[in-house]
Amino acid sequence: MATAPRDYYQVLGVSRTASADEIKKAYRRLARQVHPDLHSGSKKAEMEKKFKELNEAHEVLSDPDKRKKYDQYGAQWEQAEAFEKARQQAGTRGFGGQETSGSFGGESFSDMFENLFGGRSRGGTRGFAVTGEDLETEAQLTLKEILTGVTKRINMREPQTCTICQGSGVFRGHACPTCQGTGFTTELKTIEVKIPAGVQEGTRVRVAGKGQPGMNGGKRGDLYLHITIESDPIFxxxxxxxxxxxxxxxxxxxxxxxxxxxxxxxxxxxxxxxxxxxxxxxxxxxxxxxxxxxxxxxxxxxxxxxxxxxxxxxxxxxxxxxxxxxxxxxxxxxxxxxxx
Missing domain, CATH: 2.60.260.20 (Urease metallochaperone UreE, N-terminal domain)
Structure with a gap:
């Protein structure tokens, strides 16, 4: 039985909100510990395996684009990305301008997804649960707000799972006309986010479950607020x-x-x-x-x-x-x- 790959964040020993600098420092520290040249005998083979795993984790998490896809899709991010690109390219028209009916090369999207990932969603509908993408916005605070903490009202267009296609992007064999095949619609909402006292500039405040809806029953992504601090004429x-x-x-x-x-x-x-x-x-x-x-x-x-x-x-x-x-x-x- 194949061993499930370890979580890259666990490999590096960092949190999922770690900064690029924290990831770099963790990689350098661990690389010095597990480098195969520093070990001998049976230990060397073990360190070679750990060193390879460490390099794979660093290669993905140190690249902003790869990291974002990994956070969204997990260990199978490369396959999930390939599927998403295929679905977007196909849309309601196939290659060569031929009309399609929710299929790609004679294979339905759900069939392709199952072949790639071998999963089934609830209710017998074929598919793979994919976590929604994270959203990011900026929150500007005054020094007084940093001193006391503040509850900020954030206006945003919040994604909602399309009620017609239930987030699949496909309706009756075609791209959903309501969401244009994206699987979601948007609604203007105001949310309140409590920001603690003492937050530093550049901090990312996570608001769980306020990102893009997931696909095929996957959970929603998160919303991240990037904290900036207003300049003050006195302080x-x-x-x-x-x-x-x-x-x-x-x-x-x-x-x-x-x-x-x-x-x-x-x-x-x-x-x-x-x-x-x-x-x-x-x-x-x-x-x-x-x-x-x-x-x-x-x-x-x-x-x-x-x-x-x-x-x-x-x-x-x-x-x-x-x-x-x-x-x-x-x-x-x-x-x-x-x-x-």
């Missing part, structure tokens, strides 16, 4: 940390002050230490974004700004300050310029 993200430019007046930096600073939730009061310099940073621990190791921090970068207008009293104070002796703030700059 700049760096990993799980958040950075904000905080304006302060010269006297607040020189003398110290309690000022209000923005966060992703409510403003908070922070203390600017006396003698603070421009570009100095204040850290608010735990006020950043969630991560696997806890919340990141929020960093306030001090920006010393001048008042929008100068009153006579302020002008007088500046003049008094200017008459005091101070080190030249440009001394180091001029010295470095001369040395270049």
């Amino acid at each position: 700049r993200r760096q990993g799980s940390d958040i950075h904000v430019a905080l304006p302060v007046y010269p006297w607040e930096a020189a003398l110290g002050a309690d000022v209000m600073a923005p966060t992703l939730t409510e403003p908070v009061k922070v203390k600017v230490p006396p003698g603070s310099r421009a570009e100095g940073k204040l850290r608010l621990k735990g006020k950043g974004l969630p991560s696997a190791t806890g919340n990141g921090d929020l960093f306030l970068t001090l920006q010393i700004v001048m008042p929008p207008s100068v009153t006579e009293d302020a002008q007088s104070l500046y003049e008094r300050l200017g008459r005091l002796k101070h080190p030249d703030p440009r001394a180091d700059l001029l010295t470095q310029a001369r040395l270049r």
